[in-house]
Amino acid sequence: xxxxxxxxxxxxxxxxxxxxxxxxxxxxxxxxxxxxxxxxxxxxxxxxxxxxxxxxxxxxxxxxxxxxxxxxxxxxxxxxxxxxxxxxxxxxxxxxxxxxxxxxxxxxxxxxxxxx
Amino acid sequence: xxxxxxxxxxxxxxxxxxxxxxxxxxxxxxxxxxxxxxxxxxxxxxxxxxxxxxxxxxxxxxxxxxxxxxxxxxxxxxxxxxxxxxxxxxxxxxxxxxxxxxxxxxxxxxxxx
Numbered sequence: 001x002x003x004x005x006x007x008x009x010x011x012x013x014x015x016x017x018x019x020x021x022x023x024x025x026x027x028x029x030x031x032x033x034x035x036x037x038x039x040x041x042x043x044x045x046x047x048x049x050x051x052x053x054x055x056x057x058x059x060x061x062x063x064x065x066x067x068x069x070x071x072x073x074x075x076x077x078x079x080x081x082x083x084x085x086x087x088x089x090x091x092x093x094x095x096x097x098x099x100x101x102x103x104x105x106x107x108x109x110x111x112x113x114x115x116x
Numbered sequence: 117x118x119x120x121x122x123x124x125x126x127x128x129x130x131x132x133x134x135x136x137x138x139x140x141x142x143x144x145x146x147x148x149x150x151x152x153x154x155x156x157x158x159x160x161x162x163x164x165x166x167x168x169x170x171x172x173x174x175x176x177x178x179x180x181x182x183x184x185x186x187x188x189x190x191x192x193x194x195x196x197x198x199x200x201x202x203x204x205x206x207x208x209x210x211x212x213x214x215x216x217x218x219x220x221x222x223x224x225x226x227x228x229x
Contacts, residue, residue, distance in 0.1 A: 034217060044220045094214050
C-alpha cells in the first residue's frame with residue numbers, strides 16, 4: 001500500500017528563512033504526489049502536484065517541490081518564509097496504477113510556524 | 117464560484133443521537149469523499165463515492181453511513197454517535213481521475229459528549 005511520511009510534526013523558522021518541509025513516499029512505482037496547505041479554520045487547498053512531467057514543480061505562493069525518485073522524496077521548499085505561510089501542510093500520494101480511481105493517502109501533516 | 121459546501125460548521129451532540137452532515141459541490145465532480153482529521157493522525161478516509169449510487173468504504177468506515185442519490189450531494193450520517201467520533205470532518209470532491217486534486221469543504225467540527 002502507498003504511504004507518505006512527513007518528517008517533523010512541527011517546524012518553526014524565522015521570517016525570511018528558507019522553508020523546507022519534508023515528505024517521503026513508499027511505492028514501487030513513482031506515484032502522483034501532492035502538497036496541500038490548511039490555514040486555520042479552513043479546508044485544505046492544493047499547493048502543487050507532481051504527475052509525470054517536470055520533476056521540479058512550482059505551486060502557488062512561491063512554493064515549489066522537487067520529485068526525487070532515487071530518494072523517494074517530494075520535499076516542499078520556499079526561499080523566504082512569510083508570516084502568512086504559517087499553516088499546516090500535508091503531503092499526499094496517489095497510485096497512478098489506479099486508472100479512473102481517485103484515492104489520496106495523506107501524511108500526518110507538519111505544523112509550520114513563522115516567528116518575526 | 118466553484119466550491120464544496122459543508123453544513124454545519126460546528127456541531128455538539130450527545131451520544132446516540134443521530135445526525136447528518138451535509139456536503140454539496142457545484143463542479144459536477146464524479147468523485148466525492150469524506151475524511152476525518154485528528155491530531156497526529158492526519159486525514160483518514162471514511163467513505164468515498166465514484167458516482168451516483170456508487171459508494172465504498174475508506175480506511176475508517178465504522179460508525180458512519182453515506183449515500184449518493186444525486187451527483188452534487190454526499191451526506192455523512194452518524195446513526196449513533198459516540199465520543200470517539202469527536203473530530204474535524206472534511207468533504208472533498210474531484211474529477212474521477214487519479215491525477216485530479218481534491219477540492220475541500222471548510223470542515224465540520226463535531227463534538228460528541
